[in-house]
Amino acid sequence: MTPEEAPWWTNAVVYQVYPRSFQDSDGDGIGDLGGILQRLDHLADLGVDVLWLSPVYPSPQADNGYDISDYQDIDPLFGTLAQLDELITALHARGMKLLMDLVVNHTSDEHPWFVESRSSPASPKRDWYWWRPPRDGLAGGDPGAEPTNWQSFFSGSTWEYDEASGEYYLHLFDRKQPDLNWENPAVRQAVYAMMRWWLDRGVDGFRMDVINMISKDLRGRDGAPDGHLHDGPPIPGTALGDGSASYICGPRIHEFLNEMHREVFAGRPGALLTVGEMPGVTVEEARLFTDPARAEVDMVFQFEHVGLDHGSSKWDVRPLRMRSLKASFGRWQAGLADVGWNSLYWDNHDQPRAVSRFGDDSPEFRRDSATCLATLLHLHRGTPYVYQGQELGMANYPFATVDGFRDVESVNHFGTAMVAGQDPAAVLTALRRMSRDNARTPVQWDGSPHAGFTTGTPWLPVNPDHVAWNAAAQRDDPSSVLAHYRQLIALRHEEPVVALGDFAMLLPDHDDVYAFTRTLDDRVLLVVCNLSRTPYRLTDLLPHARDGRWVLGNLPDEDPELLRPWEARVLSIG
Template sequence: MRADGGMDPATAPSPTGAESAPWWTRAVVYQVYPRSFMDSDGDGIGDLGGILQRLDHLTDLGVDVLWLSPVYPSPQADNGYDISDYTDIDPLFGSLAQLDELIAALHARGMKLVMDLVVNHTSDAHPWFLESKSSKDSPKRDWYWWRPPRDGMAAGDPGAEPTNWQSFFSGPTWTLDEASGEYYLHLFDRRQPDLNWENPQVRHAVYEMMRWWLDRGVDGFRMDVINMISKAVGPAGELHDGPPIPGSALGSGYASFICGPRIHEFLQEMHREVFAGRSEALLTVGEMPGVTVEQARQFTDPARAEVDMVFQFEHVGLDHGTSKWEVHPLRMRDLKASFGRWQTGLADVGWNSLYWDNHDQPRAVSRFGDDSPQYRRDSATCLATLLHLHRGTPYVYQGQELGMANYPFTSLEEFADVESLNHHVHAVSAGHDPAEVLAALRTSSRDNARTPVQWDASPNAGFTTGRPWLAVNPDHVEWNAAAQREDQTSVFAHYRRLIALRHDDPVVALGDFHLLVPEHDEVYAFTRSLAGSALLVVCNVSRTPHDLAALLPESVGAELVLGNLPEDDTAQLRPWEARVLRLPT
């Protein structure tokens, strides 16, 4: 029972069967990238103490789950995605005691904590790798992928790497260890060696670690590039050259390690060993670059017991050319086709995760919306409405609920991201124009998502009393949480209403999806229907007004449930306007 006398949405009786659906179908997840969320000790780097200070913001927003990007001990080669100890907290971010305090504080507020799980690779400073590297005879040698040079070639010769695979962070996936004369595999940075999941000792060490966190009170895991843990291995343990395949927002993957031959076996084993008996209270989401709809149906089919949902990258690759650094204008009909394919493909089996932004993607309002002063607020709320009214679990990335935009980078020195800096080195060395390379970084760098959260209009946006590790966007003077908190027309207020609608109306969480006007390049429209209730969602993703009644006659006479612009009686859909309408039954 709520304080206002109404039933809590989680317990209210429903004729639609919503009460028997998994809890995460009506939940909203909020991602915290701790380096940039809130700094509590003045060192310029966000930390657990800072998260604890800002929990009221998450409560006010109404989210159900906090997904925490890595806070484990790490040399920080990839900002914590290179882990050197899986069962501790890096002093940069705080302590295990503070993590326990965060779990307790979230649970007291009715929220859950999902930790980032990075087990495709470790840091090269992890004790497992140090032992593996110590000798060819080390008992942990086979915990990682070690291979000799290609046949007939000497270690260190150009092209002597064991396979032709290219790293997502530029260059070969193999680095030579001079001491042993063998190469080790790293799909990402050379300081992130890949674990060998073919070795059962590796798998069970990972499962033991996962159980340790769940026993501590963690409520699930977001599994980093988890569909890369299975590599295509020959009968004698050999790895082979492979053709690149498209579909990864990180770059091109290779058929040899994207959804490899044992991936389902590994995830089913993980479920048995870690989640069985307690999985209904948890959330498991697998980040899976290059995954197809057909594969996602298998991964998320409850009968197969693998993961609850996956992060797919198809929609965030639609504006890419041959790589993420080659950006093309997004055609709205392509986005509709992609979203529609995933909505239809997972309608009867599995579940979608819904996102625009995360720590690896540029800001959505700058990328898919219109961050000009005139339309920034309207396009941010329009994009939010479009996404949250789809069927699936929405993910809000920190600052997205404030309409945060890309940073106005002017020089290479302003970037910190290892992927961006590596790309600049390789691209310029290959003869590309440095000015064009810098322009690509400005548009596509992950640093766009990593500038500090803008809490207020003070010099460092209320993020730190020290010098921020990454520059604060100068637009924070106008775009910040303090300015939006009491403004009922703000981006923040609109997110609150969207999240409340998902909690309150089962049709948002569970309704069928039907795409309308699929070929229209400026209006995105669809219906959601469940047990006699139907919503019409209409979003104008352009600066051009459109005649709503002429385009969608069924909208005439429909009741406005939620809109992002002041209500009016005209049939004209204004620039970047979004309307959620209840259709007559």
């Protein structure tokens, strides 16, 4: 496509706000809408185009807001609908858009829909959720009586027994997050009406949480040894009994998303955005989901690259092989080159901090590796996402004991691991590296005791390194991580080749250096990133780099011959 034909989001950058940890405005230690309003100039200065707001709806907070009890209000913890309206107005005044988190695979068990569904097997909303009796001949509550042997993403069974009715309900995540039954047309219409209500209010689109799980093949079958019930490639991370092939891109998923587009988005004025978060999605499926002619979603948010350091599970942490990362990124770049679109990210609220995971958070290389990783990501084809604090080089928190964790996934994993007799020290080591709480510590605005996040006691402690690593210290420093992010975002806005250029991988078998070109018409950019502590002679690896003209780099005093540890360089060729 030409720059004139390209949708606006191809050269946009999205910034994710996890409101609980962004900025507290009322001193209760929890971030809120008032705090976001206070910090909008930070986002405007950064240059981002879209604010993706993680859930702020009423919720019991079993999964930090991803368990919603009312889709059409704001939790008092975060503020009011009036403040949400004020946020929309303030963003639009700055030329930014608001992307709301849409969580419709499941609700809270305190949502009125589920309360009614649970009230009686004869309830008119009973089939708004997935209810099943115990297996034949077995008593409810017996693990063998569960309708399938599927395992929850948050440990344990996906089935919760309801004593009052003698049946089980399905929850792919926490037991307080029952799954909606999208086979029921009334459920779908209720969801679409809610989405239209938000768009009418001025919201510019949705990031759709685990949206490829809404279609389920629930015919009482157990998982096969690899979790698959159909022909096709294995899904990374699946295991015995997880049943994922029955709900990852299920049989009616394309039908549902096309219907959603038709019922909610078609014919609306304005530049909207739909992002489908899709664990386990393949490149081939992503082409279908994001083909404009099919009218489903604008882009996918996939997880292949953040599973490359997983062994048998995310807690079985393995070293990341650079060749594997290149193969994954290269496959997605090639697969969506002519049709479709991908989201680009290292960090989000579900992933540990990239500088600690994929980079080098030692004092010597933290700044350089943070900016190197950013350069690599932002120069790919796709829409880049910046997770709050990433633009400051925020790192994992130094958790001392298991008592410091708050995330339900982490807490449940530790409990399950202890029952299984695993070594507590080894489990704690894995939690320190991979827990979602690493991404949820408060944003580090300044060097004051609570990093400028709150005047009260923060709900999660602030990382002790905030004294040195904070926005105030970086704001006017031209060599800071923050300054480099500003440059990367500006480059995407200014250079059509960054958004739309063809991608070609170079040095696919090199263990440390990641290099590629982006080409649009006669404009060619060469991107070279050294993801290691080992220096390399650049011209030995890529002789034509000698003639390249500097466009952007993360280290000063460029040596045309030497690629230093964690150096990233963008050159114009030809």
